[in-house]
Amino acid sequence: MLLLNDFQVKIDHKIRLNIHKAQLSNTGVIGVIGPNGSGKSTLLKSLAGFLNHSGKKLLDNQWPSSNQISYMPQAYLVKSKLKVEDCVLLGQREQLSWRVTEDQRSKVMEILDELQLAHLAKRSMDSLSGGQQQMVLLAQRLSRNPTLLLLDEPTSALDMYHQLEVLSILQSFIQTHNTTVIIALHELTLASRFTNQLIILKEGKLVSHGDTHELITEELINQVYQIDCQILTTHEHKAIVVPIRAQRSV
Numbered sequence: 001m002l003l004l005n006d007f008q009v010k011i012d013h014k015i016r017l018n019i020h021k022a023q024l025s026n027t028g029v030i031g032v033i034g035p036n037g038s039g040k041s042t043l044l045k046s047l048a049g050f051l052n053h054s055g056k057k058l059l060d061n062q063w064p065s066s067n068q069i070s071y072m073p074q075a076y077l078v079k080s081k082l083k084v085e086d087c088v089l090l091g092q093r094e095q096l097s098w099r100v101t102e103d104q105r106s107k108v109m110e111i112l113d114e115l116q117l118a119h120l121a122k123r124s125m126d127s128l129s130g131g132q133q134q135m136v137l138l139a140q141r142l143s144r145n146p147t148l149l150l151l152d153e154p155t156s157a158l159d160m161y162h163q164l165e166v167l168s169i170l171q172s173f174i175q176t177h178n179t180t181v182i183i184a185l186h187e188l189t190l191a192s193r194f195t196n197q198l199i200i201l202k203e204g205k206l207v208s209h210g211d212t213h214e215l216i217t218e219e220l221i222n223q224v225y226q227i228d229c230q231i232l233t234t235h236e237h238k239a240i241v242v243p244i245r246a247q248r249s250v
């Protein structure tokens with residue numbers, strides 16, 4: 001269970017995020033959605049320990065230590081010449097010594113294989129496309145085997161195939177590891193398909209939280225995003241959010 005109580009983040013003396021109370025099941029993926037500037041990154045950064053906050057945060061009645069938390073910020077270009085396999089290896093940095101063991105190398109290849117990135121292992125990071133870099137950085141975070149994985153729009157640079165691939169891998173990762181995944185997403189159809197619980201933010205405030213399939217409604221999307229939209233349903237009864245038009249402010 002993820003619990004936030006009187007959770008408040010101030011930046012430059014201004015309240016940027018204010019969550020009075022949120023309680024969510026962490027048995028599946030937890031999504032964070034909301035318009036630009038609503039506080040999604042602020043929430044993830046403060047949960048990761050990179051921003052101070054007041055109030056309480058609990059994950060299964062405690063809070064993981066910093067080396068049990070993996071955080072991936074919004075897409076940025078890596079300019080390093082570091083090889084892909086070494087970049088992923090750095091995910092295990094707390095366990096590394098002067099000599100890298102066979103076991104550590106094979107763990108790297110395993111995770112690269114799982115993300116279909118093994119062919120890139122010897123390439124330098126700065127030679128990869130933005131989407132390939134995003135996948136490698138995700139592989140690095142997963143290889144840490146974290147208790148809490150915080151991902152800020154991890155699919156923003158990915159094509160449709162890789163978006164589906166990454167989100168399915170995350171879903172199966174939490175089945176086999178004891179990991180809580182919290183993920184900020186812009187794409188509401190993906191959020192509906194791949195998250196179990198949602199935190200919905202607007203202007204730094206919590207609009208709603210709870211089961212994804214209950215929360216994604218036309219009324220709520222209209223209200224939060226100021227758009228007219230239509231919700232269709234897939235064969236698996238997941239919502240497809242079709243944006244129709246932006247509401248004009250009066």
Ligand SMILES: Nc1ncnc2c1ncn2[C@@H]1O[C@H](COP(=O)(O)OP(=O)(O)OP(=O)(O)O)[C@@H](O)[C@H]1O
Binds near residue numbers: 034035039041042043
């Ligand atoms: N370092 C900072 N200094 C001043 N204001 C900041 C800073 N970081 C964030 N903010 C403000 O806090 C608010 C929330 O920003 P945040 O980046 O969390 O939004 P977001 O929901 O992640 O947006 P986006 O979807 O555009 O990435 C915004 O009004 C933003 O301008």
